[in-house]
Amino acid sequence: MATTHTPYDAVLHAARDVSRLDCALDAEMLGTALLGSVYAVAESDRSTAVREFVSGFLAATSRRRTASATTIRRVFARLVPDAEGADRVKPGAQAPSWSDQLGRVHLTGCWAYGDVYGDQTSYLATFAYDEAAGGPEHAMVALVDHNIGITKDIFVGGPAERILEQVRQMCATDELTWFRTEDPARLHSEVSRHLAITDDLGDLPGEGSLATDRTIAGARLALLPRPVRTPVDPEPLTPAERTALVRQFLASPEAARFGLDTMDGPELASLHFCLSLLLDHAASFPDADPLRWSPTVAELFLLDWVHRRAVLDMDDAALLPRVLRAWAGYAARRRGLPESAASQTDSAIEEMVPEFARLYSTGERRSPATAAVAQLMADGVDPDDPEALHAWIEANRHHLTDD
Structure with missing residues (x-):
């Protein structure tokens, strides 16, 4: 009779x-x-999936x-200490000399x-084991x-000193980057x-x-102190704040x-419609900062978001x-960005104009709702006329329900 192989058997073989x-x-x-393979294939709540896998592995x-077997059990227990049964895992009789050092590290430095x-912030923390072993x-x-x-990527490796020095040198030679010690x-x-x-991402x-x-x-982060107050993303501007900001902009040299x-x-x-779109787009980001514009943010707005979310006339x-x-120039000055940063954003926007015009002409990135409103306007229907709107919907129902 063939031996039944479980995911736990596969882990034991790999380890x-x-x-x-x-x-x-x-x-x-x-x-x-x-455990990364478990994290990668989980459809949602990946951290919980890993914890449940470790719980099952320790039991099995x-x-x-x-x-x-006893060593990888101890490794998993130290990496995922909140897994069920992790606190009961003991070193095996043949444990390697370094077994008692698993997870026993302390912070040696923090930077950002x-x-x-x-657009992006990288956080760098260095750790050392309590003993050289x-x-x-x-x-x-x-x-x-x-x-x-999101946290888009994570890397753990060494030597720590070399990684830190490479980052320092990179930031020192690029005026469009910054570097600091971090709390x-x-x-x-x-x-x-x-x-x-x-x-919790699907992909x-x-x-x-x-x-x-x-x-x-995650195990290394758990060793760091927690903030006294949990930070929250800022709220989008109120209508009064939006109005004040627009007035300041219109009085600006830009x-x-x-x-x-x-x-x-x-x-x-x-x-004013265009300005409202800029502010609406900024409000769609987690930080909701209307003055945070970059070549990347401009591209997201001009070549994607505005086509999906707004109906523009010519x-x-x-x-x-x-x-x-x-x-973007006004925002760069308000934030005190280097002139080269403002110039890069301006040049990037200028280079995007032909593609923006093409996307506007083809309508290929319009959402179904935006496409319907665009057609409504093209047909000369007044959205504020309920009877005309109802008649148009009935006449175009077969188009509106097509996938």
Whole structure:
């Protein structure tokens, strides 16, 4: 009769040489890689899926006595200490000399670095084992993407000193990046709260070591102090705040440079509509900052969001790139960004205009709802006339219900 192989058997086979590794860090890296496959295939709440897998593994292997089985059990118990049964896992009789160093690390430094636009922030923390047998000092680097509101990638490795020096040199030679020491509690908070969103994604970011290093990163984050207050993303501007900001912008040299300060009549209405779109787009981000514009944010707006969310007439479409260039320049000055940063954003927007015009012309990125409203306007139907609107819907129902 054929032997039944379970996922737990597969893990035991993959970890058959774990007790022969040189140090605790190597064993923890093997353990996190094995659990990374569980994290990657989970459809949602991936952190819980890993914890439940470890709980099941510890229960299913409780009678295993080989050196590799008892060692990988201890590795998993230290990586996922809140798994059921983790607190009852003991070293095996043939435990390697470094076994008691598993998970016994302390923080040696915290830093953060990122781009001046605010698109992404990377958090770097270094850790050392309490005793040399545990392994070398190592670094955890977590990349938080503020445009999508997730921890996009995680890396754990070493040597810590070399990684830190490479980051320092990179930031020192690029005026569009910054580098600073970071409060451990803030690092814990920022990475963890964005990681919680990542854990619940249906599809993970395709590149990097997020899945394989997620579990050991979680174990390292758990060692850091928690913030006294849990940070929350800022609220979008109130109507009064939006009005005040628009007035300040229209009185700015950037608005004057693009001829926006003297508009009236239909042009003025189109200008205010374009500005409302910029503010609505900013409010759709987790940080809801109307002054955070970069080449990436401009691309998300001009080549994607506005086509899915807004119906533009020809005057709006002709004016929108100009308004965006003026607003991005104004925002860069208000935030104190280097001139080169403002220039890069302006040049990027200018280069996007042909593609923006093409997308506007084809309507290929319109959502079904936006496409329906665009057709409604093209047919000359007044949305404020209930009878005309009802008649149009009835006449076009077969189009509106097509997939």
